[in-house]
Amino acid sequence: MTHAPSHGRAVPAAAYTASAPGRFASSELTRGPWDPAHQHAGPPIALVCREIEAAAASHGLGHMARLTANLLRPVPIGELTVEVKADYVGRNAGHFSAQLSAGGKEIARFTALAQRESPLELPDTLPGHPLPMAPRAPEDSPPAHFPFAGKNVGYADFVETRLAQGAMWQGPCAVWFRMRHPLVAGEAPSLYARVAVAADSGNGISAVLDYERFLFVNSDLTVNLLRKPVGEWICLEARTALGSDGGGLAESALYDARGFIGRATQSLAVRKR
Template sequence: MTASAAPTAAYTALDAGDYLSSTLTRGPWDPAHQHAGPPIALVCRAVEQAAHQHGLTHIARLTANLLRPVPIGKLIVEVMTDYVGRNAGHFSAHLMAGDKDVARFTALAQRETPLELPQELAGHPLPMAPLAPDESPAASFPFAGRQVGYADLVETRLARGKFWNGPCAVWFRLRHPLVEGEEPSPYQRVAVAADSGNGVSAILDYERYLFVNSDLTINLLRRPVGEWICLDARTCLGSDGGGLAESALYDELGFVGRATQSLAVRAR
């Protein structure tokens, strides 16, 4: 690919709800399929827009049910408002490629209200990431450099551990916009990174095994801040082909939430 043809964003907005994917979304499992992080973030963006219409500005939970691999191509996002109350709203969404649902989502959005917390709360102040981004050395995914893809979309720095070698903490920052011409929201930054928990904390050789997640749930206790998001992730595997990846999520101010992924583990 020539420099002039290099993609500059993960997606380009077409008509309302329609988007064209770039190769920056490519994942490590199949060259024709996206990493799940960018399309989850794309739906997060649409949910944010729907929630803001009701004055709900905090995305407290986003759950993605990944039905099929997401192809690199044209995508359609549809958001439904299921219920909106005074302080919270429930939303659902479909992500479609052609006439097929490739993922379905539910989300909880909340109204943000300033609150003064009591002094000396148990468990507070909340913990910080193992290292700050500027203290963490640059690191690359094992699949980086083979083809333009997710490893080019994000910059990564290692806060603890080692990529694909057990428990691991990694800072993520977008190198390119999620949608052409837009500044990604903090929630979109979290969503792009959070689906990588099973990858950064992998304990199996990805060239010999598949350990793909069929879902992702992100719970956030407050609005994230800044460009950097840290995943402190670990993977646990069962003996029946199942597994769980869990990530503690941090921004530069400290702990902000958790992400979990259900894994299907198979030999290649």
């Protein structure tokens, strides 16, 4: 696990520390760009993903095919509680739901589809295959930096980013993400948690508006994955489209080092600050 340069600041060892089953203390590494008291949505979504993965694994379901987060309120940097429920589990797939709470309030609701993994031999020639690769490999991509990096310890310290195509915060672009610190202290993050930490950044890296003058916050995130990701690096090839009534949509094609793995979408509320 690599670590971020601290610029003279004390940086926590992990995004969260487990205090009891389903309860977690948040660190400053989760801080987002919109309000210094609120988390970037990537880390808490990944935290809930971790809990859903554990519930699904108990039923022999190893692939997280879809994760949807409905973000009801800003996530405070504090104590969080995660509760997971199996809504229906069949032979090959299971539907799960989860709640994220803080300070006695429900902060976010989640649904997920987990599938049983089964080896499948595919024909050598399929339309649209082999699946596309990211524009550039992470080792061939230069470092990239969030415009809010360095102001406070936060998400920009939590992840390492490299530019595969375009320019961050200037429209369509592709960026590799790698976690610099554990999600939960004392354990390696899961492959799906690595995707979740990055996927919520699509609206940021492909922003077409100045974040100091406008808010373009997402109230949801849906990630669909066709297979289990591999490796530490996840690439988002993202673009933002804005409507004339304060709405918007950010879409990201997701890649690992082996190629295309799925898509992420975010519904945006666009306002002047």
